[in-house]
Amino acid sequence: MLWFTGIICALVIVIGPVYLLLKYSVSDINSINTGGNPVPMWPYNPTLQAYVYLFSDSHFYQVLLNSVVISLFTIALGMILGIPASYVLGRYKLPGRKVLLLMIISVRLFPDIASVIPVVEFFIKIGMHQTYLGVILAHTLLALPYIIFIGAGAFESIPDDLEGQAIILGANRFQTFFKLLFPLAMPGLAAAAIYTFLLSWDEFIFSYFLMLGKQEIYTLTLYLNGIKYAEPQNLLAAISVCLSIPVIAFSFMVQKYMVAGISAGSVK
Amino acid sequence: MKNRRICWEMIILSDFKRTLSIENVKQWFFKTWPIFPAMFYLMSFLVIVLFYLIGLSLNHPCSEINFPTFASFTELFKNEYFNSALINTTLFMILGTPLELITGLFLSFLIFRSFFMRGVIRSLFLIPLALPALVTAMLLFVLFDFPGGHINHIITGGYSWFPQVFDQPINWRGSKLFSMAIALFGKVWRDMPISMLILLAGINNIDPELFDAAKTMGASFRKRAVHVIMPLMIPSISVVLLLRSVEMWKEFIFPFVLAGRYHLLGTLIDFYYNEIGNSHMAATVSIIMVICIVFSTLILMKILELIQKLIVSR
Structure with missing residues (x-):
């Protein structure tokens, strides 16, 4: 009985705030501005007016586009740099491997909020402050160690015998990589790409310090933070839901890719 | 005991020399070059972070105080x-x-x-x-x-x-x-x-x-x-x-x-x-x-x- 009560309490604590977020996002404005009366606990006169308002606002589309563009370019740059590095770390037992791994993770040992000032100062100096490129480079910096680690795990899980067989059959290093290893490591690399997208999509600290003051390039997180005092709560909740949906959906996709082990049983 | 130690030292030294031979370094470079762009990217930012953090914190906006100074730290603690x-x-x-x-x-x-x-x-x-x-x-x-x-x-x-x-x-x-x-x-x-x-x-x-x-x-x-x-x-x-x-x-x-x-x-x-x-x-x-x-x-x-x-x- 005690255990059951515990489960119920935990579920209320975990799901309660999420329910309230969804409830606010579909609430009529009159059920939020109640003139001192309690705000109903359920969606009184549920409406999609907050979402309709949001998707009829051209500025919101601009913000959405900024977020998508920055996330996609971060994935592209991160993968271009990360896949070759993860191939080396995953496939070769190199002398000094531990030192290389330490060097890769070293910049991430600094808290984001501590490393953001030097990065912003440097970008101001080279003229990349308040630019898409600056934010993409910063997000790539955050994601790259994770891409390399996830990718190295994906390459490492491919049996050595497969590569050996390809070499015996006359494939050179590039053919082995592009025709054998890369397709086999795809699920892991896809997980790394999705992880990068999520990181860039809801990243706040670097985006805030690098974009503050230039609304044209604001991402969703900055837009949400910028309007928190000005806009009604149902709109804040609707933006929060829009920000969360890709994160929740892609989180499940990453799980799926992580589970898929396409190389299992491929060595005859 | 002493002989065994000398023997171990010789093995380690020869292993080290073998590792450092030009052929091995070439091989190592041939295998590892794809990692260099990512390493360069991450190391550059590490240097930037360290350089600016140390440079800024050991400096002071007041032009009369020269680098290096702990003036920012002392001011902060007050x-x-x-x-x-x-x-x-x-x-x-x-x-x-x-x-x-x-x-x-x-x-x-x-x-x-x-x-x-x-x-x-x-x-x-x-x-x-x-x-x-x-x-x-x-x-x-x-x-x-x-x-x-x-x-x-x-x-x-x-x-x-x-x-x-x-x-x-x-x-x-x-x-x-x-x-x-x-x-x-x-x-x-x-x-x-x-x-x-x-x-x-x-x-x-x-x-x-x-x-x-x-x-x-x-x-x-x-x-x-x-x-x-x-x-x-x-x-x-x-x-x-x-x-x-x-x-x-x-x-x-x-x-x-x-x-x-x-x-x-x-x-x-x-x-x-x-x-x-x-x-x-x-x-x-x-x-x-x-x-x-x-x-x-x-x-x-x-x-x-x-x-x-x-x-x-x-």
Whole structure:
């Protein structure tokens, strides 16, 4: 009985705030501005007016586009740099491997909020402050160690015998990589790409310090933070839901890719 | 003995020379060149971070004081904003770390044994982690609104299912204590699945025979949890405490959204950089934050080592 009560309490604590977020996002404005009366606990006169308002606002589309563009370019740059590095770390037992791994993770040992000032100062100096490129480079910096680690795990899980067989059959290093290893490591690399997208999509600290003051390039997180005092709560909740949906959906996709082990049983 | 040592030295030396031969270096370079662009990228930023942090913190905006100087540090330690932020962050860490452990333990004890729909419940417990931190902070921003947020309506008796606790609504974000408390609540709520997963992994590594043996000897669930599971979970508890304490020191988003006027070290960096426009002070606070993290981790590791020794000796 005690255990059951515990489960119920935990579920209320975990799901309660999420329910309230969804409830606010579909609430009529009159059920939020109640003139001192309690705000109903359920969606009184549920409406999609907050979402309709949001998707009829051209500025919101601009913000959405900024977020998508920055996330996609971060994935592209991160993968271009990360896949070759993860191939080396995953496939070769190199002398000094531990030192290389330490060097890769070293910049991430600094808290984001501590490393953001030097990065912003440097970008101001080279003229990349308040630019898409600056934010993409910063997000790539955050994601790259994770891409390399996830990718190295994906390459490492491919049996050595497969590569050996390809070499015996006359494939050179590039053919082995592009025709054998890369397709086999795809699920892991896809997980790394999705992880990068999520990181860039809801990243706040670097985006805030690098974009503050230039609304044209604001991402969703900055837009949400910028309007928190000005806009009604149902709109804040609707933006929060829009920000969360890709994160929740892609989180499940990453799980799926992580589970898929396409190389299992491929060595005859 | 001496001969054996000389022999070992010769083996090591010859191995070292072999490793450093031009042919081996060429081979190593041929194998590793794809890693260089990523390494160059990451190392460049590491150099930039170190260069600017040290350069800015050992400089002072006052042109009469030359590099290197600790003037920014001395000025900072006299500053009441900084002292207040340091105390706030220390309290945030001291209260938040055990809270994260307790919530993680609570959730992991609830779902470590198999029961109907365990997988579904476990997935539901992971929901806070799937929400972006900013969304969680914004949700609390709405719920703890003054005077019309849900929480104020609950505590002032607005709903029949909850007794009236206060006569007047509370201005949560206008009070240092309450704004810090809701920032801490948000942080703990969002991160509790991480603690749960680490602790769950720790519980799953415990040999179930130990647990069954205690059960056979008549120990109740509470006694089994306290005397069998807990001591064997010390390694995973240590990991939770170490990781979460670091997270508490560097927290930014929750205090930024919910306790804007009352600073932690993280939000003080924003205050100095974006509001005052003093990059030297911001970098100095960053350095102090890193030092605090290193020291607190070392102290915590020492304490955990002592506790582990104490438990083993008992």
